[in-house]
Amino acid sequence: MSWAWEYVFGAAEAARTAPSAFLSAVESKAAELVRACEALHVHGRAHDGIDPKGGSVTVPGGMFTYQVVVRSERVFIVQITHLGF
Template sequence: MKRKAEKPVRAAEALHLHGQAHDAVDPKGSDIIVPGGMFTYRVVVRSERIYVVQITYLGF
């Protein structure tokens, strides 16, 4: 999961160089499929954070 979460972090860093100065709407989060489940994340540019808001374990 950690490696999968690094991808949106790198993308957000590249797109929003000056996060605290951001005054537009935050970009849409997404779901990322991982073995055995998935997780949902949200990007909050002004706080320079990506939050995992849900982890779903499917048991396989």
């Protein structure tokens, strides 16, 4: 398995109606998070500790909240908020 990101919970539903420029910004930052996690947790599947704390990232037009699950080698986008600016 390889590191990836995905929308979960309400974020998947919200992504269906969000503007494409905003989603492009979210997806670009999510890809950066995946690369950082991949470099930090080289042996993610063998990880036996606790998962790191998630966080929020501001992007043009809004923000998103994410959680990292190391053993699954995933960055989950759990909420997106489009503010329209």
